[in-house]
Amino acid sequence: MKAKEEYQKLENQICFSLYAASRLVTKCYKPLLKDFEITYPQYLVLLVLWEQEAVSLNFIAEKLLLQSNTLTPLVKRMEELELLTRTKSHMDERSIIISLAEKGRAIKDAAIDLPFELVSGFNFSMEEITMLKTLLDKLVNNLNDDQ
Amino acid sequence: MKAKEEYQKLENQICFSLYAASRLVTKCYKPLLKDFEITYPQYLVLLVLWEQEAVSLNFIAEKLLLQSNTLTPLVKRMEELELLTRTKSHMDERSIIISLAEKGRAIKDAAIDLPFELVSGFNFSMEEITMLKTLLDKLVNNLNDDQ
DNA sequence: TATATTTGAGTCGTGCACGACTCAAATATA
DNA sequence: TATATTTGAGTCGTGCACGACTCAAATATA
Numbered sequence: 148m149k150a151k152e153e154y155q156k157l158e159n160q161i162c163f164s165l166y167a168a169s170r171l172v173t174k175c176y177k178p179l180l181k182d183f184e185i186t187y188p189q190y191l192v193l194l195v196l197w198e199q200e201a202v203s204l205n206f207i208a209e210k211l212l213l214q215s216n217t218l219t220p221l222v223k224r225m226e227e228l229e230l231l232t233r234t235k236s237h238m239d240e241r242s243i244i245i246s247l248a249e250k251g252r253a254i255k256d257a258a259i260d261l262p263f264e265l266v267s268g269f270n271f272s273m274e275e276i277t278m279l280k281t282l283l284d285k286l287v288n289n290l291n292d293d294q
Numbered sequence: 295m296k297a298k299e300e301y302q303k304l305e306n307q308i309c310f311s312l313y314a315a316s317r318l319v320t321k322c323y324k325p326l327l328k329d330f331e332i333t334y335p336q337y338l339v340l341l342v343l344w345e346q347e348a349v350s351l352n353f354i355a356e357k358l359l360l361q362s363n364t365l366t367p368l369v370k371r372m373e374e375l376e377l378l379t380r381t382k383s384h385m386d387e388r389s390i391i392i393s394l395a396e397k398g399r400a401i402k403d404a405a406i407d408l409p410f411e412l413v414s415g416f417n418f419s420m421e422e423i424t425m426l427k428t429l430l431d432k433l434v435n436n437l438n439d440d441q
Numbered sequence: 442t443a444t445a446t447t448t449g450a451g452t453c454g455t456g457c458a459c460g461a462c463t464c465a466a467a468t469a470t471a
Numbered sequence: 472t473a474t475a476t477t478t479g480a481g482t483c484g485t486g487c488a489c490g491a492c493t494c495a496a497a498t499a500t501a
Binding site for chain 2: 480482
Binding site: 363 | 455456457458459460461465466467
């Protein structure tokens with residue numbers, strides 16, 4: 148057990164490692180996503196829509212752990228880029244249905260190799276990737292349940 | 295080995311786990327940092343200054359892996375909060391020296407338990423924390439060297 | 442069934458984060 | 472030593488990310 152002060156050093160802070168890793172990974176996406184002229188959060192919205200072509204804004208928000216005040220302007224920008232469309236739900240007049248548009252659908256096949264190109268840059272073994280993902284998912288679950 | 299399409303699913307994307315975990319952790323900091331009226335990036339700058347009371351802006355940038363266009367406005371806000379001071383270096387007229395001010399120094403002792411409060415919320419074993427930090431640091435090194 | 446509560450999407454304001462770029466000072470090179 | 476190159480900090484513009492809040496529609500409760 149180290150002294151308390153040791154944990155106030157940047158190099159001993161797991162949270163900084165997480166923060167730095169996340170930003171570096173997002174930066175790695177930039178050149179790969181540039182071909183499609185989308186940002187990383189926009190790519191995440193497309194990932195959701197590639198699994199289900201039409202879902203509520205609230206559904207995307209829950210999947211991505213984002214709030215409406217982040218997601219609303221994000222999907223509005225994506226609507227302007229003609230990647231998706233926004234329509235009111237008839238079932239629930241409060242709800243907005245986000246539907247994949249042709250341009251958004253076209254990216255799915257074009258970006259099929261993107262996950263591999265990205266992760267290959269990690270220079271990680273299969274075991275390391277699996278271990279890291281398992282730990283991160285556990286952390287996300289633990290932190291998300293608290294709220 | 296799964297089919298290529300499987301890796302386009304959100305739940306199979308390690309990068310999303312990383313992005314979500316990072317945002318959730320930053321959110322956990324918010325109530326703890328509120329006592330000191332600072333943000334998480336501001337806390338990181340203080341961590342650097344608590345190790346060395348006066349360093350160049352460039353030094354902080356390298357430690358935090360941030361660029362000057364992010365760090366300059368960040369430290370200017372911290373200067374207004376009287377957490378630190380900004381002075382020109384005499385050795386190198388291009389360089390700005392960031393020095394810890396009294397208010398910033400006072401937070402060091404007051405926030406001594408913060409790393410423990412934060413990490414205890416992870417609900418992780420010592421082994422899991424060590425493993426996760428090791429993997430994240432390796433990832434940061436691998437991605438940072440490429441640039 | 443009238444009223445209270447909850448819920449989904451949204452606005453507003455602030456603080457990062459970063460690409461592209463500028464500018465002056467320092468350093469390297471012809 | 473004059474010129475070219477590099478470097479440190481900065482401006483500008485855009486896109487998140489989120490706390491605090493609003494508002495209307497849906498749902499729960501008296």
